[in-house]
Amino acid sequence: MPNATIYDVAGKAQVSLATVSRVLNNPDKVNEATRERVLAVIKELGYRPNAIARGLASRKTTTVGIVLSDVTRASTSQLLGGIIDIAKKYNYSIKLFSINGELDLQETIRTVVSEQVDGILFLDDELASDQMEMINKQFDDANIPMVLTNVLTRDKKIPSVAVDYEKASYEITKELLEKGRKDIYLLSTVRRYSVNVEKEAGYSLAMKEAGLEPRIFKTSGDIAINTPHFTEYFKNNHVDAAIGVRDSIAVSFMNVIEDLGYKVPDECAVVGFQNTKYAKLSRPNLTCVDTPVYDIGAVAMRLLTKIMKNEEIDNINIKLPHTVIRRKSA
Numbered sequence: 001m002p003n004a005t006i007y008d009v010a011g012k013a014q015v016s017l018a019t020v021s022r023v024l025n026n027p028d029k030v031n032e033a034t035r036e037r038v039l040a041v042i043k044e045l046g047y048r049p050n051a052i053a054r055g056l057a058s059r060k061t062t063t064v065g066i067v068l069s070d071v072t073r074a075s076t077s078q079l080l081g082g083i084i085d086i087a088k089k090y091n092y093s094i095k096l097f098s099i100n101g102e103l104d105l106q107e108t109i110r111t112v113v114s115e116q117v118d119g120i121l122f123l124d125d126e127l128a129s130d131q132m133e134m135i136n137k138q139f140d141d142a143n144i145p146m147v148l149t150n151v152l153t154r155d156k157k158i159p160s161v162a163v164d165y166e167k168a169s170y171e172i173t174k175e176l177l178e179k180g181r182k183d184i185y186l187l188s189t190v191r192r193y194s195v196n197v198e199k200e201a202g203y204s205l206a207m208k209e210a211g212l213e214p215r216i217f218k219t220s221g222d223i224a225i226n227t228p229h230f231t232e233y234f235k236n237n238h239v240d241a242a243i244g245v246r247d248s249i250a251v252s253f254m255n256v257i258e259d260l261g262y263k264v265p266d267e268c269a270v271v272g273f274q275n276t277k278y279a280k281l282s283r284p285n286l287t288c289v290d291t292p293v294y295d296i297g298a299v300a301m302r303l304l305t306k307i308m309k310n311e312e313i314d315n316i317n318i319k320l321p322h323t324v325i326r327r328k329s330a
Helices: 006-013 017-025 032-045 051-058 074-089 102-114 129-141 165-178 194-209 223-234 247-259 277-281 293-308
Strands: 063-068 093-098 119-122 146-149 160-163 184-189 215-219 241-244 269-274 287-290 317-320 323-325
Touching: 006 017, 006 032, 017 032, 032 129, 063 074, 063 102, 074 093, 074 293, 093 102, 102 129, 119 293, 129 146, 146 293, 160 165, 160 293, 165 184, 165 194, 165 241, 165 269, 165 287, 184 194, 184 247, 194 215, 215 223, 223 247, 241 247, 247 269, 247 277, 269 277, 293 317
Parallel strands: 063 093, 063 119, 119 146, 146 160, 160 317, 184 215, 184 241, 241 269, 269 287
Antiparallel strands: 287 323
């Protein structure tokens, strides 16, 4: 390729401009596989870096990429708020990358890798373990640090910031059991979210310890879908407590159950997860497991900053505390 540029090299090698720069200026800081791939592309394209190009490529981009799948959830906007506030303090700019489906996942990751970003905050919590391994490997090969933000994985080598959702779900279920509730349902989602998997695990453990069968009702976060689901099922099935994996699901359920003649909280206690604006807008106000989503975003941005600056880090898997906000629904 005549007059090949550093951008051509980065795009073909599927790495960032910063990685190409490190290969040229500090090759010992790039893992062997990535280094060899970049050098092979440089040779193939006949790229000859000049002093200006080297200086351009080696400067810090001060840009963080955020990968997410759904911007409509209230929790996502809170996460972004925490991230952006900390990013501003460090004069970082933000690039958003949206994923929608398996094919889009692969294409998005390729796009992210080819962009000039210093690090990645990963907010998509719908991925299976093999997908997460693939993504982590691609970012690792490209020397782009990644922090999972309110996303859970069993791989403790991947930096992450979240809440111990299994513990939180276990504790709120135990509290409802101690109050004498027995027909307790967990209102979860058909779509797989890593945080909901943990909530289901904590709830199930508490129910089994009490000698009760776990009752996980899976539906959608869309009110147009979950309202008829709840109405049809609970016309003929008794419930005296329910925990929604999201506030919006809990409020939707509470509206249905009251229409069916239940008195909340006397005959049926309802608890949400998150403590979003929906909790205060509902009637009665919703009792919630308060997960500090804004703080998760802020702490994740701070952790990523430390990694990018090669600062010493005591713990790369941070669990923030949760609390219970007690209102009138339970």
